[in-house]
Each structure stands twice: as structure tokens, then as C-alpha cells.
């Protein structure tokens with residue numbers, strides 16, 4: 001794993017979701033309550049692209065069958081045993097970096 005600069009912090013304001021890619025992995029980035037979260041952009045239900053869905057109230061909502069994942073944990077709301085693949089994030093010199 002290595003740290004990859006993805007985008008300026010200003011491009012991910014509070015409540016926003018963005019697509020990105022690092023080390024050949026498609027990612028979904030989101031910011032909730034000031035914190036940036038990064039997950040693989042793949043729903044564990046049937047591999048739907050989370051970036052094609054919505055991000056509201058700290059929940060990533062899959063566009064295919066509306067499963068909702070809590071961004072603070074990555075867990076599916078109705079079954080916390082199902083969790084998105086999370087990547088470490090840090091912010092440095094105004095950039096968002098992901099360890100992938």
C-alpha cells in the first residue's frame with residue numbers, strides 16, 4: 001500500500017461524494033461531520049457503483065437496490081456484518097490522500 005494524492009480538500013465539501021481511483025481501485029470519497037472517508041466504489045450486494053447513487057445524512061445509497069451504508073463505519077444499515085472495503089485517508093497540504 002502507498003499514499004496517493006487524489007484531489008484538493010476544497011473539492012470535497014461537507015456532504016459531498018466524489019469518485020476517484022488509486023492503484024487501480026475505483027474509490028468513493030465522501031465527507032461527513034468534517035471527516036473524509038474512502039471506500040471501494042463497489043456495493044457488496046451485486047457490485048453496484050456507489051458513486052452512481054446518493055450521499056445523504058452520512059449514508060451512501062447504492063443506485064441499484066438502495067442499500068444504505070453508514071459512512072462512519074462502512075456498515076450496511078440493516079446488517080452491520082456487511083461492511084464496505086475502507087481505505088485509510090489523511091489530509092496534507094490541502095490534498096486528500098488515500099492509502100491504497
Ligand code: FES
Pocket residue numbers: 043044045046047048062063064065066067
Ligand atoms: S448492488 Fe447495491 S444494493 Fe444491490
